[in-house]
Amino acid sequence: MEFTDKHVQGLKDLLYKMADDLLIIGHRNSEWTGLGPVLEEDIAFSSMAQDKVGQSLALYEILHQLGESDPDTVAFTRNAPQFHCSQLVELPIGEYDFSLVRHFFFDHAEAIRFDMLATTVVEPLQMVAKKFRGEIKYHTMHADIWMKQLGESEEAKMRMQNSINEVFPFALGMFEPSEFEAELIEAGIFDGEFALREKWLNKVVPLLESFGYTVPNAETIIPEFGGRKGQHTEHLQPLLDEMTEVFAIDPGAEW
């Protein structure tokens, strides 16, 4: 079918929120580099953070093909209100339990989103979704094994449970609907945030319960929305200032 302006707008909105989520979580998680709980985990977590930034680049490149500015300009010259990331990804890294729980919730949502996009009518996006399948599978495997491991001792389990309770409303905020849901579904671009949220709940709730955790009731919790529309916590702008510090010294520099 022919795309109308609304379809293209909806597609760009989808790409921006995915790319911004990946760039910001990648940057956040890279803050653990050198501070990880054990050397092996430090390397694994840092490597996954780099994967996220690489995945965001692939999506910014599709946006560039659709007429948006080049990836560097888009990534390094916008301010917080122009970012479409969910508030989940911009929160500070906290203690390791917090970062692990966020990693678990975020990466399962990403894995399912990419899985859904493996059949999108937008060919470059379909290719990107397939390209990163293995990478993302490892990320969810890593998250699952950590969640399981830390559910096995009392103190760790308590800390993880507290983080689950704290992170959950922000995790639900990932599925904030856009104004283009109907257009995206109609055109075969994406099945929409609601379908994604349902698939995600069906995945993460039984998994967490099998590890011995309690999951808050998604139906009674108020999600932390706003991020997709540029309303962010006070934590995003300082992150952007730090991330763009070198770029801002000489925006025209050749690297």
Place this chain on the structure above:
Amino acid sequence: MNIVSIDPRVTRSHIDENTQEGIANPMEHFQTYEVFEQKKRGTHHIHVGSVHAPSAEMAMIFAKEQYSRRGQCVNLWVVKTADVFATEYEDSDIFDTISDKTYREPEAYKVIDRIQAFKERQKAN
């Protein structure tokens, strides 16, 4: 008696040699796992190093990033280091080969000369 160590910081700390302080327990110090990587289906797994981890599953996710991040890999094995039964270096003489038993090795047979001769003949024809 206090512990005397080659590390002067330990000696200066005047630690009683019967102390129970600092005894490693499993939750404080991870055990190590040996990592074996397979480059291609059907080939041997090759030992590539070790990782610290509290369980085999954790060892596997660590090993993936430590050892197979770059380059080809289709399969990983992790094995508790403690489960590896090894020979002692002082027994390494068991591997010595006595020179007058070379008749038991294929090199002892002068096959290679005959192959060379055969190849020469082929060439000549």
